[in-house]
Amino acid sequence: MRLPLVLLLLLPAVLPARCCGVPEGSAGAVRALGARLLGLAGDPTRDPDPAVYLALRLAREHDPRLEQRYLERLQDAFRHPYGRSLQAHGHSRWDAEHSTSAAEPPQTGRLALYLLGLRAACRPPRSHRTLVTWLKHYLEEDWIGSWQDGHPLTSYYQYGLGVLALCVHHKRLREGVIRRLLTAQNYGRLGHHGSLVDTGAVVALAFTCLEQRKLVGTDLAAELRAAAHGVSRGMAELQGSDGIVGNIYSTPWALQVFLATGTCQESEFSRGMAALLENLEAFGTAATMAQVLPVLHGRSYLDIASMQCREEPDTLTPLDTEPPAEVPGNKTVQLVVECPLPWCYELRLYDRPVPVPASASVLGVLQAAAALEPHVFKFHAQDTPHGPFLTQVLGLEARREKRNYWRLLRAPDTPLQMGIADYRPEDGETLILRLSEW
Ligand code: B12
Structure with a gap:
C-alpha cells in the first residue's frame, strides 16, 4: 500500500530518528x-x-x-x-x-x-x-x-x-x-x-x-x-x-x-x-x-x-518481580574495612572471614559479621531510592558535607557496580569497604 504524501512528510516528526530505533x-x-x-x-x-x-x-x-x-x-x-x-x-x-x-x-x-x-x-x-x-x-x-x-x-x-x-x-x-x-x-x-x-x-x-x-x-x-x-x-x-x-x-x-x-x-x-x-x-x-x-x-x-498526554494506550498490566533464586549451601567471604584517609589511625581496621548462606548479598555478609562480633562490627545503612546506602562502619560515619563515603570494592581494586543489597559476592571473594573521598 502506498502512503499518502502528507503522511510521508509527517513521518520523520512522529517516528524517532532512524538511528535511534529499538530492534x-x-x-x-x-x-x-x-x-x-x-x-x-x-x-x-x-x-x-x-x-x-x-x-x-x-x-x-x-x-x-x-x-x-x-x-x-x-x-x-x-x-x-x-x-x-x-x-x-x-x-x-x-x-x-x-x-x-x-x-x-x-x-x-x-x-x-x-x-x-x-x-x-x-x-x-x-x-x-x-x-x-x-x-x-x-x-x-x-x-x-x-x-x-x-x-x-x-x-x-x-x-x-x-x-x-x-x-x-x-x-x-x-x-x-x-x-x-x-x-x-x-x-x-x-x-x-x-x-x-x-x-x-x-x-x-x-x-x-x-x-x-x-x-x-x-x-x-x-x-x-x-x-x-x-x-x-x-x-x-x-x-x-x-x-x-x-x-x-x-x-x-x-x-x-x-x-x-x-x-x-x-x-x-x-x-x-x-x-x-x-x-x-x-x-x-x-x-x-x-x-x-x-x-x-x-x-x-x-x-x-x-508530551501531550493524549490517547495513551491502556495496554500494560503489572507483573511481579521474582525474588532472586535461593542457592543451597554456604560460602565464606573475607570482609575487609579500610580507612586510607590522612586522619585514620590505621589503614586496615577489620579483616576476617565471614561464613554466610550461598545466596547472601553484601548486606547479608555485614549482618552476619555483626551477629558474629556484636561488640566489634557495627554498621548502619540509610534507605534511598537505589536501596540501602552504607553510611557507617565500625562507628566511622561517612559525612556528606566532607564528601566522603564508604566505597564498595572487590579485592584487589574493582569498585562494585551495585549497592549492598544487590551485589552477591562469590565464595572465597574478598570484599573491601573503603572510606573514600569523591
Ligand atoms: C552522586 C552519586 C553518588 C555519590 C552520592 C553522594 C551525594 N551526596 O550525592 C557517591 C559518590 C557517594 C556515590 C556512591 C556510590 N554509588 Co553512586 N551515584 C551517584 C549518581 C551519579 C547520582 C545520584 C543522585 O544524586 N541522584 C539524584 C537523587 C535525587 O536521587 P536519589 O536516588 O535520592 O540519590 C541518592 C541515592 O541514590 C544515593 N546513592 C548514590 N549512589 C548510590 C548507589 C547505591 C547503590 C545506593 C543504594 C544509593 C546511592 O545518593 C544520592 C544522593 O543522596 C548516580 C547516577 C545515576 N545514574 O543514578 C550514581 C549511582 C546511583 N551510583 C552507583 C553506585 C554503584 C555507587 C556505589 C555502590 C559505588 C561503589 N562501588 O562504592 C556507591 C554506594 C556505596 C554505599 N556506601 O552504599 C550506581 C548504582 C547502580 C545500581 N546498580 O544501582 C549509579 C547508578 C552509577 C552507575 N552508573 O553505576 N554515588
Whole structure:
C-alpha cells in the first residue's frame, strides 16, 4: 500500500530518528521490564520515587489508573515539605546562605525529578508555581556551596537535573547558574569515581534543552550546543567494543544524550542498545529499571517538554518481580574495612572471614559479621531510592558535607557496580569497604 504524501512528510516528526530505533524483536523484553516496574510501583509498601513515575510516563504503553494512583502518592509525599510558599517558610528567595544546615542538603535532584514528573503528567503550570520557586531557591543554595568549595552542595548530577527541570518548564535561569555547569563541564570537573558518564549526560541534556527551547541568548546557546556535542562525542569515544559506555547503568544515559542531541551515529546507538538488551537482567531494582526504560522506548528526558498526554494506550498490566533464586549451601567471604584517609589511625581496621548462606548479598555478609562480633562490627545503612546506602562502619560515619563515603570494592581494586543489597559476592571473594573521598 502506498502512503499518502502528507503522511510521508509527517513521518520523520512522529517516528524517532532512524538511528535511534529499538530492534523489533526486543519489544517483548522491553514490555516485560515496563510491566515489572509497574508491579513495583503498585506496591504500597515502597516509597514513591519521582524517577519511577517519569519512566512510566515516558514509556509507550501505560496503565493510566495505576499511574494516576502513583502520582497521587507522590503528590502526598511532596505536599508536606512544599505546602507553603518560601516566604511563609521564613526564607526570602536569596537568603539561602543561612538556610541550609549541614544535616540538610538542598533537595535539588528530588524536587527536579518531581517537577519533571508533573510536566510529564501534563499538569497545568499554575498548580506548581511554588515548587518552581523552591527549585530556583535550591539551585541558589547549591550555587553558594559551589562558590565556597568549588562544587555544588549536592552534586553536579543534581544541579544538572535542577537546570533541566526548570528548562522543561520553560523557566529562565540566571546566566551565572548555567555558566557554573558550563565551566565544570569545560574543565572536566563533573566526575568522580564511576559516575562521570551519568553526570555528563544529565548536564548535556540540560544544555540541549536550554539551547533548543531558546531560553538563552545566541552566544551562550552556541557554547551550550558545542559543549553538549562535546559530551556526546566523548561518550562515543568511551564506548567499549561490547557497546557499553562507562558501565551498564550509565549506558542508558549515554543513549539519552545521543537521542537528545541528535548526534547519534547509527552504529554507536545500536551497539549501546544491543548491550542494554543483552543485559536487561542487570536492571533488577526499581531505580535502575526507571533509568533504562525511557531509552528502551527511544525517548530521553527532553521529550517530557513536548508530551501531550493524549490517547495513551491502556495496554500494560503489572507483573511481579521474582525474588532472586535461593542457592543451597554456604560460602565464606573475607570482609575487609579500610580507612586510607590522612586522619585514620590505621589503614586496615577489620579483616576476617565471614561464613554466610550461598545466596547472601553484601548486606547479608555485614549482618552476619555483626551477629558474629556484636561488640566489634557495627554498621548502619540509610534507605534511598537505589536501596540501602552504607553510611557507617565500625562507628566511622561517612559525612556528606566532607564528601566522603564508604566505597564498595572487590579485592584487589574493582569498585562494585551495585549497592549492598544487590551485589552477591562469590565464595572465597574478598570484599573491601573503603572510606573514600569523591
Ligand atoms: C552522586 C552519586 C553518588 C555519590 C552520592 C553522594 C551525594 N551526596 O550525592 C557517591 C559518590 C557517594 C556515590 C556512591 C556510590 N554509588 Co553512586 N551515584 C551517584 C549518581 C551519579 C547520582 C545520584 C543522585 O544524586 N541522584 C539524584 C537523587 C535525587 O536521587 P536519589 O536516588 O535520592 O540519590 C541518592 C541515592 O541514590 C544515593 N546513592 C548514590 N549512589 C548510590 C548507589 C547505591 C547503590 C545506593 C543504594 C544509593 C546511592 O545518593 C544520592 C544522593 O543522596 C548516580 C547516577 C545515576 N545514574 O543514578 C550514581 C549511582 C546511583 N551510583 C552507583 C553506585 C554503584 C555507587 C556505589 C555502590 C559505588 C561503589 N562501588 O562504592 C556507591 C554506594 C556505596 C554505599 N556506601 O552504599 C550506581 C548504582 C547502580 C545500581 N546498580 O544501582 C549509579 C547508578 C552509577 C552507575 N552508573 O553505576 N554515588
